[in-house]
Amino acid sequence: MSGVLTESKSSGTRVSLPVFRSDFMADAHEASTDIRLQAAMDNSVTKRDMGRKTTLSELPDANALRELAGQIKRHTLDHLDYYLELLEANVKRQGGQVHFAADSQQANKLIVEIAKRTSSKLVVKSKSMVSEETELNDALTEAGIEPLETDLGEFILQVDHDHPTHLVMPVVHKNAGDIGRIFEKYFKTDYTDNAQVLAEMARVHLRNRFNEADLGVSGVNFAVAETGSIVVCCNEGNGRMCVSRPRIHVALMGMEKLIPALDDLPVFLKLLARSASGQSLTQYTSIVSGCRRPGEIDGPEEFHLIVMDNGRSRILAGEYRDTLRCIRCGACLNSCPIYRKVGGRTYGSVYPGPIGALLTPLFNGLEKHKHLPHASSLCGACFEACPVKIDIPKFLIMLRGDQVKAHITPWVERAIFKLWTVGLRFGWTYRFSQIAQRIGMRLLMDKQGWVKNLPPPVNGWTKQRDFPAPAKENFRRVYKRYRQNQKPSGRH
């Protein structure tokens, strides 16, 4: 089983990831001429990519450590059933509860039920991409419970009814002026674009609400099976607040987030923050094991771990298992020349960037996301950046192959490639096609030897740059003459 959804009929096939936008080409077109967006990208993601390289060089052998991290993840995935049960047993041993959710709706339902049972009216959330995946905030709101994002970037997005465009830096697409205007409206205060002042506004507002909150929802960076612990890495401190202050703590995780033991944790901690943001560690790394112990003064009275599948078992089953190694660091986004140009919104999915280009069609089906596997030059920067060595270019090519097999690739394209292969298969067809190209191009070129307008279907080239016409004589001819001139009977 390839583990890839190709059927689009709705029976038994439920869309797993929310899709926010559906016209990739139109969004790419708009974004690629958005100079402001690209400047914001260079100021943020490009810098972070450089930071990643600099801080990784502090490690004795970053490349070998990435290989080890990838192997640990692969091992865990290969034995995920064992490790899930181990995690469950150890969480329960420490007074926590574990709930298994087959999909988004079940996960949301479980959380709403917990909130209702505990009479929780206000839910504070620290950053969780999985909660974006399930659209938890909508489910809570519908149930009459108030969700409040506490990560500064996520809070800004919540107030503005917008979506994150990066795995780690949610508001990378907004500048200080945008945020100033949002807060001016929301807090009914004077406009400022001073980052410190804006952050202070959010701090004061959110701080009071932490005190009122009944329930805290956190994501999970790593779940340690042997100790029944969940790890939350954050810089702002809101992650710590969410797991410390409210009476109830709900941790929501994709089932792939496990690692076997506490000893494995430093492998990932030493790679995560470096890969994500060029830091040696995040300011806070919380290792939470169950709820408060008897006699402790603070800490949650109840701890619930929601483990979610939502299509991951299908990916686990197939050739794309290694895509589940992902630790959501965002390094591939930061390194990607396409992401740098078009930003996260263009991908239209809760998971953008190179890993998103893989996961979105894997979760939702290739039919729904024709462009994502192709909107890549296969440069390999993502693979080089990935701390767990997911061979993203390899998987993108495999998805393209799956599209061909499923006849999602337009028949015109398939025909062209068949013809092209035939053309290159035999010496005489190769030479013939070369001659044809040369004649054709030289008809189109200007006096300096440049073609300004190629005909369809290759006119995409000349929309953006000129095309050099083929040389008057190809290399074979030139080389042949060179050799003939070299013969003893000839002269230089």
Add this chain to the structure above:
Amino acid sequence: MRVSLFIACLTDLFAPDVGMAVVTSLEYFGCKVDFPTAQTCCGQPAFNNGFPADARTLAIRMLDVFQDADYVVTPSGSCCAMIRAHYPELFHDDPKRYDRAVDLAARSYEYVEFLTKILKVDLSNLSLPEDEKFTYHYTCHLRTLGASGASAIALLKQLGGASYTEMEKADQCCGFGGTFAIKYTDISGAMVRDKVQCGAATGADTMIVNDGGCAMNISGGCHRQGVPMKVRHISQIIAAAIEHSAQKKVVGV
């Protein structure tokens, strides 16, 4: 040392002088160069677009064409990466061809790799006809080859008259990506414009690249934007230095 040249289809058609530069420079360094005329294409475009069976058809031809070559050298980084990284896996279910593919991969080198790793050339007694300012674009496929741009830059710096300035985002893809440049024209356009800007900002006369696709893409971009910077394959620079030094000898300088 006997070297068989794999010209790569783009270079064959669009940049024959790059091919000749590779030949003459390798000969200067003491290699005997041959060119198996039966060669066509490594199959990379088919492979990249999800047509592995078609890529395999072309790969089989390549295995035959270069069966007897001691070394296969190509000026195209991406073609070399195709052979080294992907040929073995194309034949995963065909043990005989798999072995041949592994064998071919072990004999195949990208031009700069060959100069630095096998020939271990020293260019410090060569110089360019005129002082020239260079910058360097790091061809993506060097990643697959496990190479860095440092080797090419080091070679360049050895040449008399050559000065080098690193450009920003030197290792960011130029936007070629084969059919990507045609299918995803807007994104590709933004990428090549960025590359041209970064190159122009260094004030360099010439940008060096290691791949025919990059060269076509970036030079096309420079020309469209009216940026006078030249785009050259490093073999052309080395060949020019070799020719200049040979002339100096003739004149008795």
Add this chain to the structure above:
Amino acid sequence: MSPGMEINEILSDEERRSSFLSSVRQALGHNVNAASPAPDTRPILSERLLRQVEADSPQIISRWIEKARGNGMTVVEASVDGAATPAIEFLTSHRARTVMVNFSANPAPGIEGKLAAAGYTLRHWGDSDCMQQAFNCDASITDCRYGMADSGGFLVWSDRNFGRSTTLTTAVHIVLLPKRLIVADLIDAMPKILSDNNGLMPSNAVVINGPSKTGDIEMKLVTGVHGPKYLCAILLGD
């Protein structure tokens, strides 16, 4: 239970669990109806790949100080008896008047008396309303379990005497760190979370690597977003 079951059906916890694990076992090609055994082997951890500071390095303290300052911490060295002086200086410079005190050990005997004598209003973790007080105090003063020289951070964990809030909720935080508790590397400190607790995990352990911060707004560094804005480490002893 088939994985494609309609959400409208009400499943018991046990049914949901069973169905979930069956899907995973099936995906892995394992026996669907039985728990899978432990794996025979695991990837071997290599200390060489992880260790950034040698355990016997003479530079452990100096490296810790350098890294901690790089992370935005104020770092001062003091004798056990002289710890109050830099503490008072830090509190004064940040106009703190009320201080929440929470020590798990007794790293600087007498320090509380000196703070009280200097006019600070002290609250204690363990007082009846300490949860709210931790929120209201200007500052907190705590110790910690270990310092780690590879990244310049320190480790805390909660128990009946040591809270989560006391290293989190005030704008100013002073942490007392005896030098003998500074270990070379995170990989030296991590196992102690278990070994110092009789093989059981504490409910909440945190590696703290500096003051609270964010770069969410145009990558501009802002400190003190939710956690402490001003963090001072007072290194004690030789």
